[in-house]
Amino acid sequence: MTAEYKVIGDVAVITLTNPPVNGLGYATRVGITDGLSKAAADPAVKAIVLTGAGKAFSGGADIKEFGTPKAIQEPNLLSVIRALEASDKPIVAAIHSVCMGGGLELAMGCHYRVAAPGTSVALPEVKLGLLPGAGGTQRLPRLLGVETALNMIVSGEAVKSELLASLPGQKLFDKLATSPESLFDDALAFAKSVMGKTGDALPLVRNLPCKHPQGDAYFQFARNMVAGMSKNYPAPLKCVDAVEAATKMKFEDGMAEERKTFMALMFTPESIALRHLFVAERAASRIPDVPEDTPKRTIQSVGVIGAGTMGGGISMNFLNAGIPVKILEMKQEALDRGVATIRKNYEAQVKKGKLKQAKYDERMALLSTTLNYDELKDADLIIEAVFEELGVKEKVFKELDRIAKPGAILASNTSTLDVDKIAAFTKRPQDVVGMHFFSPANVMKLLEVVRGKQTGKDVLATVMAVAKKIKKTAVVSGVCDGFIGNRMIEQYSRQAGFLLDEGATPQQVDRAVEKFGFAMGPFRMGDLAGNDIGWAIRKRRATERADMKYSKTADKLCELGRFGQKTGAGWYDYLPGKRDAIPSPVVAELIEKHRKDEGITPRKISDEEIVQRLVYSLVNEGAHILEDGIASKSGDIDMVYLTGYGFPLWRGGPMHYANQVGLYNVAEAMKRFAKNPRDDASFWQPAPLIQTLVAEGKQFS
Ligand code: T1G
Numbered sequence: 001m002t003a004e005y006k007v008i009g010d011v012a013v014i015t016l017t018n019p020p021v022n023g024l025g026y027a028t029r030v031g032i033t034d035g036l037s038k039a040a041a042d043p044a045v046k047a048i049v050l051t052g053a054g055k056a057f058s059g060g061a062d063i064k065e066f067g068t069p070k071a072i073q074e075p076n077l078l079s080v081i082r083a084l085e086a087s088d089k090p091i092v093a094a095i096h097s098v099c100m101g102g103g104l105e106l107a108m109g110c111h112y113r114v115a116a117p118g119t120s121v122a123l124p125e126v127k128l129g130l131l132p133g134a135g136g137t138q139r140l141p142r143l144l145g146v147e148t149a150l151n152m153i154v155s156g157e158a159v160k161s162e163l164l165a166s167l168p169g170q171k172l173f174d175k176l177a178t179s180p181e182s183l184f185d186d187a188l189a190f191a192k193s194v195m196g197k198t199g200d201a202l203p204l205v206r207n208l209p210c211k212h213p214q215g216d217a218y219f220q221f222a223r224n225m226v227a228g229m230s231k232n233y234p235a236p237l238k239c240v241d242a243v244e245a246a247t248k249m250k251f252e253d254g255m256a257e258e259r260k261t262f263m264a265l266m267f268t269p270e271s272i273a274l275r276h277l278f279v280a281e282r283a284a285s286r287i288p289d290v291p292e293d294t295p296k297r298t299i300q301s302v303g304v305i306g307a308g309t310m311g312g313g314i315s316m317n318f319l320n321a322g323i324p325v326k327i328l329e330m331k332q333e334a335l336d337r338g339v340a341t342i343r344k345n346y347e348a349q350v351k352k353g354k355l356k357q358a359k360y361d362e363r364m365a366l367l368s369t370t371l372n373y374d375e376l377k378d379a380d381l382i383i384e385a386v387f388e389e390l391g392v393k394e395k396v397f398k399e400l401d402r403i404a405k406p407g408a409i410l411a412s413n414t415s416t417l418d419v420d421k422i423a424a425f426t427k428r429p430q431d432v433v434g435m436h437f438f439s440p441a442n443v444m445k446l447l448e449v450v451r452g453k454q455t456g457k458d459v460l461a462t463v464m465a466v467a468k469k470i471k472k473t474a475v476v477s478g479v480c481d482g483f484i485g486n487r488m489i490e491q492y493s494r495q496a497g498f499l500l501d502e503g504a505t506p507q508q509v510d511r512a513v514e515k516f517g518f519a520m521g522p523f524r525m526g527d528l529a530g531n532d533i534g535w536a537i538r539k540r541r542a543t544e545r546a547d548m549k550y551s552k553t554a555d556k557l558c559e560l561g562r563f564g565q566k567t568g569a570g571w572y573d574y575l576p577g578k579r580d581a582i583p584s585p586v587v588a589e590l591i592e593k594h595r596k597d598e599g600i601t602p603r604k605i606s607d608e609e610i611v612q613r614l615v616y617s618l619v620n621e622g623a624h625i626l627e628d629g630i631a632s633k634s635g636d637i638d639m640v641y642l643t644g645y646g647f648p649l650w651r652g653g654p655m656h657y658a659n660q661v662g663l664y665n666v667a668e669a670m671k672r673f674a675k676n677p678r679d680d681a682s683f684w685q686p687a688p689l690i691q692t693l694v695a696e697g698k699q700f701s
Pocket residue numbers: 020021023056059060061062063064077098100101102103105124125128130131132133134136279282283
């Protein structure tokens with residue numbers, strides 16, 4: 001069992017002991033009910049304190065148990081909470097650090113709650129595509145009022161205990177402890193103060209009234225607000241229904257409504273995807289051959305080479321985390337420009353009220369600049385973000401090798417170059433790693449950590465820990481052309497071009513994938529990022545990868561100088577100063593002429609074929625990436641595409657989505673595409689990994 005029982009004087013103490021966050025898995029639930037039985041049977045026990053060991057009171061139901069028999073094995077969470085309510089001796093929840101989801105529902109089943117200040121309190125189930133399923137939608141409104149409770153349930157965001165305790169009329173906390181350190185003693189003292197209360201004298205949340213003075217109007221307003229922000233996500237609106245039920249139904253009926261909805265949401269593709277995302281994001285930080293206890297180097301100062309867009313964005317990540325940054329450039333005006341951009345970014349946040357002036361000043365105080373490599377000699381981590389050309393990288397890394405202290409980590413932000421070649425410019429390849437940020441680097445969550453053949457395990461462990469500190473989702477990639485994300489988007493872009501050749505328009509392709517859920521289709525994306533970027537890569541590839549077939553439309557577009565928004569025209573036309581993509585007659589004519597030149601008779605292409613060819617191209621390349629050992633887990637590939645390339649979160653990523661469609665069906669579609677003479681038959685052979693999984697009736701793990 002993962003809960004301890006002991007008696008202190010005449011108070012029984014039940015402590016959850018299921019690290020890391022006291023998830024309410026089966027063993028913990030048994031531990032609680034077992035403790036309650038002992039306390040009930042012991043005449044010396046006059047009151048009970050329920051608390052959590054370690055860094056949480058409880059982080060809620062055990063997400064990793066979902067979908068397994070253990071999740072509903074008795075005593076399930078509802079039964080445990082009913083056992084708390086049925087206790088004839090007062091039960092005081094001693095809440096600290098983290099009290100979330102089922103953990104908060106557990107606490108609301110107790111008679112009293114004492115909280116430490118600074119506790120993060122939340123019902124975050126909606127972020128998993130669920131709603132609170134153990135009474136949260138029925139009890140929280142009774143304790144905090146309908147509106148506060150609904151806001152917490154629909155947002156899933158954490159609120160600090162001291163803020164909740166300060167709300168007028170709140171009944172969630174009976175007492176706020178003087179400090180986190182005094183919580184346990186304060187809870188014990190509170191337990192003593194309510195000893196002797198029994199039966200109806202013990203307050204049950206279920207007996208509290210739950211009303212809203214203008215219920216119908218409020219819930220209609222709430223529905224309109226929530227519907228607008230929860231497109232593609234069914235759970236938020238269900239949260240509104242459940243809280244409304246709490247104001248209109250008897251408690252047990254409201255509980256039945258909540259349970260019915262919870263179980264239904266549990267099996268929605270959106271919730272399955274969001275739970276996959278929760279696990280995959282945390283699994284990405286675990287590198288199979290790098291033990292969790294690998295010693296990490298201390299990173300207390302960072303050097304950044306290059307004050308351009310990337311260098312500036314990268315620097316901000318560390319400044320935001322309170323880590324001093326020294327930026328090096330070749331010329332003072334480049335430094336001044338870079339610092340001015342950082343300042344402008346922060347000032348914009350201050351103006352929007354997203355950043356306090358004091359914080360802004362604090363961060364800028366951590367920033368320094370230099371024109372002299374020698375001033376980086378004490379940096380613990382130096383990240384190069386200079387022009388994407390191997391010769392330039394060579395110069396930089398030879399300098400870094402000369403000046404950096406022993407043990408400094410030397411990272412390149414390269415997005416396409418070979419990290420092993422860069423490492424070979426130094427005498428310390430074990431200290432060299434790729435840290436591929438995505439533009440804008442201070443915004444995009446994804447960080448591809450590119451592992452060279454000689455990159456040290458402690459370097460990897462250190463960079464993964466630093467990534468967490470700067471709030472990035474880090475995924476380890478091996479060395480190959482394009483690493484994970486760009487290697488996949490290469491195939492996606494090829495398919496987009498072939499679809500134009502065969503009869504689709506840029507707006508039809510974009511609309512189809514945006515309807516699927518992508519933030520932006522390939523052609524609008526090209527116009528935003530700059531079509532010349534792909535053009536340069538194709539030119540480089542023409543020599544290195546002559547086998548790679550492309551539609552020529554993109555090159556022809558670039559030959560007209562139509563690089564996208566930055567040139568006022570790309571796949572679409574743009575009015576001056578505007579970003580609205582307007583279908584372009586020039587592009588339509590270019591494509592039509594191209595088809596004639598190639599002798600192609602255009603055909604009608606369905607949105608379904610467009611989506612399948614674009615999404616399955618990611619799946620097939622992702623499978624090859626796994627086969628090549630470039631990524632170690634399919635969840636890592638999902639994380640890359642979800643956090644760096646706009647794949648819809650509620651579909652869980654390309655590999656997860658393929659599992660949902662069924663790998664057999666995906667493979668059959670690929671075989672159909674392989675028969676298309678305009679397409680690349682060799683690419684559409686289902687990857688051997690997919691063929692094996694289909695043959696064995698398995699999925700991507
Ligand atoms: N279940 C299982 N494992 C969990 C977990 C959970 N609820 N929460 C965290 N972990 C693991 C996580 O996977 C990682 O382990 C480790 O703990 C540290 O997590 C009926 C049905 C609590 C704020 O949604 O928000 O209750 O993967 O890196 O940054 O209504 O974890 O590395 O081995 O995130 O300090 C509702 C989810 C569940 C809370 C701590 N609860 N967790 O953040 O650590 S559904 C949640 C979090 C529910 C009831 C319903 C955060 C945290 P590993 P971490 P952290």
